[in-house]
Amino acid sequence: MTEADSHLSRRAVIKGASLGVGISLMGPAPVEPAPAPIWSGEYRARKGDVSLYLFRKRQGAPTAGAPPRPVLFLVHGSSISARPSFDLAVQIVARETGQARFHFYGGSSGALRAGAFAMARPERVDRLILEAFTWTGKGSPTLGKRAEGLEYFRTHNRRPRGRDMIRSIFTRDKPGTSDPAVAEALADAELPFGDTIPTGTYLDMTANLPVVDPAKVKSPVLLVRGEHDGIATEEDLLEFYRRLPNPDRQFVILAGASHAVALGHTRNQLWHVMRAFLEMPGRLDGKA
Numbered sequence: 001m002t003e004a005d006s007h008l009s010r011r012a013v014i015k016g017a018s019l020g021v022g023i024s025l026m027g028p029a030p031v032e033p034a035p036a037p038i039w040s041g042e043y044r045a046r047k048g049d050v051s052l053y054l055f056r057k058r059q060g061a062p063t064a065g066a067p068p069r070p071v072l073f074l075v076h077g078s079s080i081s082a083r084p085s086f087d088l089a090v091q092i093v094a095r096e097t098g099q100a101r102f103h104f105y106g107g108s109s110g111a112l113r114a115g116a117f118a119m120a121r122p123e124r125v126d127r128l129i130l131e132a133f134t135w136t137g138k139g140s141p142t143l144g145k146r147a148e149g150l151e152y153f154r155t156h157n158r159r160p161r162g163r164d165m166i167r168s169i170f171t172r173d174k175p176g177t178s179d180p181a182v183a184e185a186l187a188d189a190e191l192p193f194g195d196t197i198p199t200g201t202y203l204d205m206t207a208n209l210p211v212v213d214p215a216k217v218k219s220p221v222l223l224v225r226g227e228h229d230g231i232a233t234e235e236d237l238l239e240f241y242r243r244l245p246n247p248d249r250q251f252v253i254l255a256g257a258s259h260a261v262a263l264g265h266t267r268n269q270l271w272h273v274m275r276a277f278l279e280m281p282g283r284l285d286g287k288a
Contacts, residue, residue, distance in 0.1 A: 036060030068098040070126070072278070077108030077132070078201040079161055079169060080186055081193075090124055103278055105129040107262055108231065109201035115212035122218045129274055131224040132259050134232035135240040137209040142172065142230040142259070146206050153203040158196040163187040173258035174228040182263050205231075214240050220248035222277040224270060226257030250277060 039061040043054040058069070090102070103126050106114030111133035118125045137143045153159065166187045170178045204211055221244050225237055234253070241251045252273050257266040 062097070070278070071097050071099050071102040073102055073104045073114070075104065075106035075110035075114045077110045078205075079166065079197060080190060090121070100124070101126040103127045103129070105131065105274065106133070108132040108259065109205060112201070112204060112211050115217060118219055119213060119216040122216075125219040127220045127222070127278055128217065129222045129224065129277065131261055131270065132226065132229055132231060133223060133237065133240075134205065135210050135212065135214075135236050137205065137232070138236055139233040140231055140236070143205055143209075146202060149202070150206045153199045153206060156199055159199045159202060160195060161190075161197045162195050163191065166190065170258070170260050170264070173226070173230045177226070177228060177256060177258040177266075178260050178264035186263070212240075214243035215245060217244060218246060220246050220277075222249070222273070223251045224261060224273060225251075225253050226259060226261045226264070226266070227253055227255050228258040229261075231259055248280075248282075 036059050038057065038059060040055065040057045043056065045052045045054060101124055104114040104117065106112070106129070108131075111130040114128060115130055115133070118128050134140060134143065149159075163184075167180075167183045170180070170183045221241075223237055223241055225232065225234065238251065241249060250273075254261060254266045254269050254273075257264055257269075261267065261270050
């Protein structure tokens, strides 16, 4: 062994010994507890002859006496139902969760419904997320094209909704903003239940806008718009945003997104801004 070899060997031994001491002092790395299994439940809320399907999902089954968790409603849009969209009588939820106020997320026409509910029942709404929302519809290329079928929407309770229509949700604004496989998966999940859906939301968006008055929405609001979304112009949404009375309001434009924000390539950014909004501290003006 040469002197150089001996020096290297001693250095390696000392380094190894130091590392061993460090590990011994720190002890074993902490083990993260395994997350609770996902629990879900199905419910029906009835209003007259209308039966509303509700799907509840949370981490871990609800247990008696446990502190109540915040509730986030996910309200789907015109052409896709809740289960493929999100994997989800307010009285049912209040009874089951022990909460009186809830967070609401609405996408596309679901944003119109969530906004209308916030106007009608402000005491039930904690924070409100409006994604792919439209206010007056002014200047919207999507709604301009859709208005060509207004007479059909007035005279028919249901409209066709086949595979090509579902695909168009992801391509009509800017192709490439989502994975084509998502559209195919949605179509596979939806079409076994039929190839027509109610026309009511399309009639609202072509003949009855605006259906949400920003001055009557009292809760904190997050507006999320995809950069290429053709259902509402940036100017239209900015004017809605300016008229919201609660100072806890945010307007986010997601670069590279189209109308299908929640199911496009930018969905992770959407969940990030949603979580940040829902977890932000209380009122910015310091009021209760």
